[in-house]
Amino acid sequence: MPKLYIETVGCQMNLLDSELVVASLRKEGYELTSSKAEADTILFNTCSVRQHAEDKIYSALGRLKDAKKKNPEKVIGVMGCMAQKDQKLIFDRAPFVDIVVGPGQLQRIPELIRNARGKNEHQLAVSLGRKEGTRDTIERSHESFDPLRDPTMRPTPFQAYVRIMIGCDKFCTYCIVPSVRGPEQSRPPAHIIAEAKQLAAEGCKEINLLGQTVNSYKVREGDRTWRLSDLLTALHDIEGIDRLKFVTSYPKDMTDDLLAAVRDLPKCAKYLHVPVQSGSDAVLKRMKRGYTVAEYREMLARAYEWIPGVAVTSDFIVGFCGETEEEFQLTMDIVRESRFKNSFIFKYSERPGTKGAELYPDDVPEEVKKRRNNELLALQNEISEEDNHAFLERRVEVLVEGPSKSEERRGHDHDHEGGEGHTLQLTGRTMCDRIVVFDGNPRQIGQTLPITIYDANAHTLFGAVVTEHVGMELFSLGV
Numbered sequence: 280m281p282k283l284y285i286e287t288v289g290c291q292m293n294l295l296d297s298e299l300v301v302a303s304l305r306k307e308g309y310e311l312t313s314s315k316a317e318a319d320t321i322l323f324n325t326c327s328v329r330q331h332a333e334d335k336i337y338s339a340l341g342r343l344k345d346a347k348k349k350n351p352e353k354v355i356g357v358m359g360c361m362a363q364k365d366q367k368l369i370f371d372r373a374p375f376v377d378i379v380v381g382p383g384q385l386q387r388i389p390e391l392i393r394n395a396r397g398k399n400e401h402q403l404a405v406s407l408g409r410k411e412g413t414r415d416t417i418e419r420s421h422e423s424f425d426p427l428r429d430p431t432m433r434p435t436p437f438q439a440y441v442r443i444m445i446g447c448d449k450f451c452t453y454c455i456v457p458s459v460r461g462p463e464q465s466r467p468p469a470h471i472i473a474e475a476k477q478l479a480a481e482g483c484k485e486i487n488l489l490g491q492t493v494n495s496y497k498v499r500e501g502d503r504t505w506r507l508s509d510l511l512t513a514l515h516d517i518e519g520i521d522r523l524k525f526v527t528s529y530p531k532d533m534t535d536d537l538l539a540a541v542r543d544l545p546k547c548a549k550y551l552h553v554p555v556q557s558g559s560d561a562v563l564k565r566m567k568r569g570y571t572v573a574e575y576r577e578m579l580a581r582a583y584e585w586i587p588g589v590a591v592t593s594d595f596i597v598g599f600c601g602e603t604e605e606e607f608q609l610t611m612d613i614v615r616e617s618r619f620k621n622s623f624i625f626k627y628s629e630r631p632g633t634k635g636a637e638l639y640p641d642d643v644p645e646e647v648k649k650r651r652n653n654e655l656l657a658l659q660n661e662i663s664e665e666d667n668h669a670f671l672e673r674r675v676e677v678l679v680e681g682p683s684k685s686e687e688r689r690g691h692d693h694d695h696e697g698g699e700g701h702t703l704q705l706t707g708r709t710m711c712d713r714i715v716v717f718d719g720n721p722r723q724i725g726q727t728l729p730i731t732i733y734d735a736n737a738h739t740l741f742g743a744v745v746t747e748h749v750g751m752e753l754f755s756l757g758v
Contacts (some may be wrong), residue, residue: 288323292489364455416618444465597626
């Protein structure tokens, strides 16, 4: 039985792509291994959003040069966004790589592996560039294959990603995604619903809908137009699915019908990820984000008004081209007033092939980027901790995902067959996507439990399973 090693960096889209590739290769008889030395095929699923992610992959490839010399039959492949962006450059920098395949051509990986092993020739499969054909032909070159799923590659056996759209048409000046993942395309709702039903049949309880701008989802079928709110309503009725989430949202497409769906559908997590990127209108204009700070504030106010208790998270880029200290302080201001649950903060990394690299010099010094990153992160952590303390002594519903990171580091045996006395530290998330850690039983993994919160920090709530007295005995719910 051939063995596959796969390493994934980057976003949730890449995690899902890796799951689909592994499933297709299992169909070919492959089994997974955690050892590069044992593997007959080694695949790297790559990201191009930041330079660090690319440097990491090229470094990992360099360490495989000797292994390829010792075993020429070992197939080494690079897939994903960096593969689409760099294409033949990867073969130039690492000639021992056999396969380079973009995210729109992943269905060809089994065939490419066979060709590489049989012909000992470089195999390149990438999609058309944005100017290399009509929109229709470019879209078809980025089509994803029908998803075979592999539960072992999911975040947990009870959670799964479902792609509802691919590509992006926003063309933010800092972003390479429209170039490497192609035009925006929404999947037919029937395909998504069928996939969700299959996941439910496999025991999945939470589905996270993915799109580069997921709330831009739109499909016309005859006289009907499907939007994300319609899709959520249809998925809500699937038996076995307990929670629905979606990422990442675009501020201008946060419509009232979507906010109403999140508010009114009990299975929808009361959680929105809506990046603002900067608190300065001038920076947003250079980024070509398509909205002003005032428009973002109006959207956020509607979200807080329509969905009581909603948690909102954001993304920020510090040190974007020309960002002054005054513009950075405007970003600090919007974080102070918006009370985000948490924020993902990145230092600007110039991406060749983007309009930002073409139009603007990367002129903010690295030490300034680092300082701004740390200042914004410290402010966000302070807000997160303050808001998390509001949960003290409150009861929340937690979907139990598995052992906590601390428990996994301790190396405990997490066999679900553990006895009732086998306790361990578990982790899960609330309906507003806050992380909760508590002591529990292995058999509680995959259940939704009531937890009372007794402590909190910026990143985590700490709680205990709610118990009920029945007669003279004490029962722990979910055990």
